[in-house]
Amino acid sequence: MSSSKIALRGVTKAFGTKKVLQGIDFDVAPGESLVVIGGSGSGKSVLLKCILGLMAPDSGSIRVDGEETVDFNDRDRTRVMRKFGMLFQGGALFDSLRVWENVAFGPIQSDGMKPGPAREVAIAKLGAVGLGPEIGELFPSELSGGMQKRVALARAIAREPEIIFFDEPTTGLDPIMADVINDLIVKCVSDLGATAISITHDMASARKIGHRIGMLYDGKLIWQGPVAEIDRSGNAHVDQFIHGRAEGPIQMQVRRL
Amino acid sequence: MTVPLLTVLGRMTLAFLRATGAVTAFAFQAVRLSVQPPYYRRQMVRQILEIGYYSLPVVGLTAIFTGMVLALQSYTGFARFSAESAIPNVVVVSLTRELGPVLAALMVAGRVGAAMAAEIGTMRVTEQIDALTTLSTNPFKYLVVPRLIAGIVTLPILVLVADIIGVLGGFLVGVYKLDFNDTAYLRNTIDFLQFQDVFSGLVKAAVFGFLISLMGCYHGYTSKGGAQGVGMATTNAVVSASMLILTFNYFLTEAFFAR
Numbered sequence: 001m002s003s004s005k006i007a008l009r010g011v012t013k014a015f016g017t018k019k020v021l022q023g024i025d026f027d028v029a030p031g032e033s034l035v036v037i038g039g040s041g042s043g044k045s046v047l048l049k050c051i052l053g054l055m056a057p058d059s060g061s062i063r064v065d066g067e068e069t070v071d072f073n074d075r076d077r078t079r080v081m082r083k084f085g086m087l088f089q090g091g092a093l094f095d096s097l098r099v100w101e102n103v104a105f106g107p108i109q110s111d112g113m114k115p116g117p118a119r120e121v122a123i124a125k126l127g128a129v130g131l132g133p134e135i136g137e138l139f140p141s142e143l144s145g146g147m148q149k150r151v152a153l154a155r156a157i158a159r160e161p162e163i164i165f166f167d168e169p170t171t172g173l174d175p176i177m178a179d180v181i182n183d184l185i186v187k188c189v190s191d192l193g194a195t196a197i198s199i200t201h202d203m204a205s206a207r208k209i210g211h212r213i214g215m216l217y218d219g220k221l222i223w224q225g226p227v228a229e230i231d232r233s234g235n236a237h238v239d240q241f242i243h244g245r246a247e248g249p250i251q252m253q254v255r256r257l
Numbered sequence: 258m259t260v261p262l263l264t265v266l267g268r269m270t271l272a273f274l275r276a277t278g279a280v281t282a283f284a285f286q287a288v289r290l291s292v293q294p295p296y297y298r299r300q301m302v303r304q305i306l307e308i309g310y311y312s313l314p315v316v317g318l319t320a321i322f323t324g325m326v327l328a329l330q331s332y333t334g335f336a337r338f339s340a341e342s343a344i345p346n347v348v349v350v351s352l353t354r355e356l357g358p359v360l361a362a363l364m365v366a367g368r369v370g371a372a373m374a375a376e377i378g379t380m381r382v383t384e385q386i387d388a389l390t391t392l393s394t395n396p397f398k399y400l401v402v403p404r405l406i407a408g409i410v411t412l413p414i415l416v417l418v419a420d421i422i423g424v425l426g427g428f429l430v431g432v433y434k435l436d437f438n439d440t441a442y443l444r445n446t447i448d449f450l451q452f453q454d455v456f457s458g459l460v461k462a463a464v465f466g467f468l469i470s471l472m473g474c475y476h477g478y479t480s481k482g483g484a485q486g487v488g489m490a491t492t493n494a495v496v497s498a499s500m501l502i503l504t505f506n507y508f509l510t511e512a513f514f515a516r
Contacts, residue, residue, distance in 0.1 A: 110393035
C-alpha cells in the first residue's frame with residue numbers, strides 16, 4: 001500500500017494514431033501541490049481528465065489513497081469524486097443557476113444539504129475568495145472573467161475536498177488578477193490541507209502555487225523536481241519552456257510566411 | 258462503377274447501424290438510471306414547465322388552425338356527395354388519432370428538442386457536464402433522465418389540450434361559417450368519438466415525447482467542438498426527432514387500427 005495521495009504508473013492515452021500520454025509515472029504526497037507544466041497540446045488536460053475518470057486511459061494504473069480507480073463503476077466513481085474539487089479552465093459555471101446555487105451545487109445535490117444551510121456555506125465560500133454575498137444573487141454571465149474564476153474556485157472548495165485540481169487557473173486573466181487567483185489558490189489549499197495538482201503554462205503561477213513541478217513534453221514527464229530547482233534543472237526542454245524561448249529543442253510546428 | 262457504389266452503400270449502412278446502436282444504448286442507459294435514486298424532482302418540474310406550459314401557445318395555435326382548415330377542406334370535399342354531416346366526425350377523429358399528436362409533437366420537436374440539444378450541447382463544450390461529474394453528480398441522471406420523463410408525461414397532456422382546441426376550431430368554422438347547428442355539431446362530435454381514438458393519440462404522444470427528449474438529449478450530450486458542433490446537434494435533434502415521429506406514427510397506427 002502506497003502512502004501517496006495520488007499515484008500514477010505507466011498511464012497511456014492515444015487518440016487514433018496520436019499518442020497523447022506515453023507512460024506517465026508520478027506520486028503526489030498528501031498535502032503536496034504538484035504543478036504540471038507543458039506547451040499547448042502536450043496532454044496536460046488529458047492527464048487531469050484521466051485522473052478524474054472523465055476519460056479512460058488506454059493502460060496504466062491510477063491510484064487515489066491506494067485505491068485503483070481505472071476500472072471503477074459509476075457508484076465507486078461517484079464515491080471517490082467526493083474527495084475531489086476541480087477548477088476548470090473556463091470556470092464551467094452552470095449558466096442557468098445563480099452564483100450561490102453554483103457554489104452550493106455540490107453540498108445540495110451530492111451531499112443532500114438543505115438549500116438554507118447550503119446558501120450559508122456558499123456565501124461563506126464566496127467570502128473566502130473575496131466576493132460579497134450580493135454577488136451570490138447574480139448569474140455567471142453577469143460576472144467578469146476574474147470573478148467567474150473566483151466563483152469557480154469557491155465552488156471547487158465548497159465541499160472541502162481532500163484533492164483539488166486546477167486547470168489553467170490564470171489563463172485569460174490580467175497579471176494582477178492572475179496573482180490574486182494564485183494567492184487565493186495557495187490560501188485555500190493551505191487552509192484545507194488539501195493535495196493539489198495544477199496544470200498551467202504560466203510560470204509565475206507555477207512558481208507561486210506549486211511545491212513541485214513536472215514538465216510534460218511529447219506525452220512524457222521529462223522532468224520533475226522541487227520548484228526551487230527548476231532554474232537549474234539541467235534539462236534543455238525545461239530551460240527553453242521556463243524562459244519562453246522560440247529557439248531550442250522544442251520546435252513549434254509553424255509554417256513560415 | 259459498381260464497386261464504389263457498393264462501398265458507399267456499405268459505409269452508409271454501417272454508419273446508420275452505428276448511430277442506431279449508439280442511440281439505443283443511450284436510451285437503455287437512461288431507462289436504467291431513471292429507476293435508481295437520486296431523483297432530481299426540481300429538474301423534472303422545470304422540464305415539465307418547459308415542454309408543456311411554454312409550448313401551449315404554439316401547440317394551441319397549431320391545433321385551432323388545423324381544426325378550422327380541416328372543417329373547411331372536409332366541407333369542400335363532402336359537399337359534392339351531400340355528406341356535410343360527416344364533417345364533425347372527420348374533424349374529431351382526424352385530430353384525436355393523427356393530427357393532434359403528430360402536429361403537436363412536430364411543433365414541440367422544433368421548439369423543445371432544439372432547445373434541449375442546444376442547452377446540453379453548450380454544457381458539453383463548456384465543460385459544464387464534466388463539472389457535474391466532479392461534483393459527484395451523474396450528468397446522465399441530472400440532465401437526461403428528467404427530460405425523458407418530462408417528455409413522456411407532458412406530451413399526452415399537451416395533445417389532449419390540442420385535441421380540445423382543434424375540435425373547437427372545427428366547431429367555430431362549422432357553426433359560424435358553414436352554418437351548422439351548434440348542438441348538432443357537438444352531438445355528432447361526441448357520439449362518433451370512441452375511447453380508442455383518444456387513447457391511441459395519447460399513447461402516440463407519450464412515445465413522441467420520449468423520442469423528442471431522447472433525440473434532444475442524445476445529440477446535445479454527444480456534441481463536439483464549439484458553436485458549430487452545438488449548431489449541428491440542434492439541427493440533428495430536430496430532423497431526427499421529426500423523422501422518428503413520422504416513422505413511429507405509422508407503426509403505432511398499424512398496431513392500434515390495422516385489421
